[in-house]
Amino acid sequence: MTQHTDVVVVGGGQAGLAAGYHLRRQGLEFEILGADPAPGGSWQHMWDSLHLFSPAEHSSLPGRLMPVQPGETYPGTKHVVDYLTAYEKRYDLPVQHGTHVDAVRRDGDRLLVEADTGTWRARAVISATGSWSRPFLPAVPGRGVFDGRQLHTVNYRRPADFAGQRVVVVGGGNSGAQIAADLALDDRVDTTWVTRRPPRFLADYIDGRALFDVATARRRALEEGRSDSGGVASLGDIVAVPPVRAARDAGLLEAKPMFARLAADGVRWDDGSHTGSDAIVWCTGFRPALAHLAPLNLRGPRGHIPTDGTRALGEPRLHLLGYGDWTGPASATLIGVGRPARDAAREIAQLR
Numbered sequence: 386m387t388q389h390t391d392v393v394v395v396g397g398g399q400a401g402l403a404a405g406y407h408l409r410r411q412g413l414e415f416e417i418l419g420a421d422p423a424p425g426g427s428w429q430h431m432w433d434s435l436h437l438f439s440p441a442e443h444s445s446l447p448g449r450l451m452p453v454q455p456g457e458t459y460p461g462t463k464h465v466v467d468y469l470t471a472y473e474k475r476y477d478l479p480v481q482h483g484t485h486v487d488a489v490r491r492d493g494d495r496l497l498v499e500a501d502t503g504t505w506r507a508r509a510v511i512s513a514t515g516s517w518s519r520p521f522l523p524a525v526p527g528r529g530v531f532d533g534r535q536l537h538t539v540n541y542r543r544p545a546d547f548a549g550q551r552v553v554v555v556g557g558g559n560s561g562a563q564i565a566a567d568l569a570l571d572d573r574v575d576t577t578w579v580t581r582r583p584p585r586f587l588a589d590y591i592d593g594r595a596l597f598d599v600a601t602a603r604r605r606a607l608e609e610g611r612s613d614s615g616g617v618a619s620l621g622d623i624v625a626v627p628p629v630r631a632a633r634d635a636g637l638l639e640a641k642p643m644f645a646r647l648a649a650d651g652v653r654w655d656d657g658s659h660t661g662s663d664a665i666v667w668c669t670g671f672r673p674a675l676a677h678l679a680p681l682n683l684r685g686p687r688g689h690i691p692t693d694g695t696r697a698l699g700e701p702r703l704h705l706l707g708y709g710d711w712t713g714p715a716s717a718t719l720i721g722v723g724r725p726a727r728d729a730a731r732e733i734a735q736l737r
């Protein structure tokens with residue numbers, strides 16, 4: 386049986402909850418459909434030692450401050466999951482966990498949302514499915530011949546899983562630096578860190594809070610027609626969170642350039658030398674999880690859907706939330722998603 390509602394939000398992570406908060410404020414009826422069986426979005430799947438790069442008070446969704454985690458300046462992932470779980474409850478958000486949306490299609494003046502548990506007809510859809518479920522692996526020669534273990538960021542948990550092993554970590558972003566630091570700080574693991582370009586560490590005093598300020602200043606400058614400062618990306622790639630700093634300062638985070646190819650027993654460099662390895666951890670990023678939107682035929686360059694703010698250019702009843710800066714500055718962060726969520730809910734309310 387098809388159910389009817391004003392708005393369906395696809396994805397029950399932080400972006401989906403922020404959308405729910407603002408849809409409620411607009412007085413709209415909505416359902417949030419999330420594939421994960423439990424609250425917390427992708428935070429519940431991240432590695433054990435991961436901590437936020439901003440203090441709790443700078444990591445909050447609209448309406449409710451994240452409480453400080455006792456003894457931690459930068460909260461751990463379990464604290465974030467607890468916060469999101471409490472947030473969902475506090476605002477009594479109608480999240481149907483364990484519901485995977487397979488397709489969104491046009492159906493006259495409505496959008497039809499087909500999930501594994503049922504079908505909804507809605508005036509608008511907010512897609513907030515993140516990117517954790519679409520890990521990206523680069524095409525590297527020999528990837529199929531390597532005999533050891535190959536993992537992506539999404540499969541990495543803790544150094545103990547690699548005790549006594551030689552591990553190559555690939556990637557010069559935050560995940561690569563943090564996982565390389567996690568492994569390098571454990572004496573039981575022989576770690577090699579590999580990056581395509583020399584790693585660019587941000588100054589030690591810059592954390593997520595400062596990055597958010599830079600993103601905000603950039604947004605204001607662009608809105609006022611001033612020149613583009615280049616934003617966060619112009620400052621560097623890697624936030625020097627405490628473990629990264631510790632590993633770097635101990636000389637354990639010296640990156641090697643990208644290897645030429647994989648062999649059965651390790652990696653080979655351009656000069657013909659060889660590093661034996663038991664495992665490769667690919668920290669090579671993600672793509673937005675947009676497969677459910679394929680029937681709308683909206684895909685643009687780089688797998689993104691072209692938007693004006695959060696609204697899809699080719700389908701005004703569809704909004705995209707989270708994912709990255711292309712859906713709003715800092716939209717893919719806890720503190721940044723509130724503003725685009727508010728704008729999306731306002732625009733949807735005006736569709737009436």
Ligand code: FAD
Binds near residue numbers: 396425431438717
């Ligand atoms: P997600 O948390 O991924 O939630 C999306 C939800 O949608 C998931 O539950 C998924 O199961 C569901 N879903 C996917 N497809 C479907 C479908 N077809 N149907 C139904 N449901 C679906 N941000 C910060 O603010 N501070 C930080 O310190 C920080 N650190 C980060 C560290 C790492 C390693 C990573 C990867 C990201 C970090 N971020 C940080 C960025 C961002 O806050 C997180 O990625 C966050 O999880 C994004 O939230 P989201 O709701 O957009 O996506």
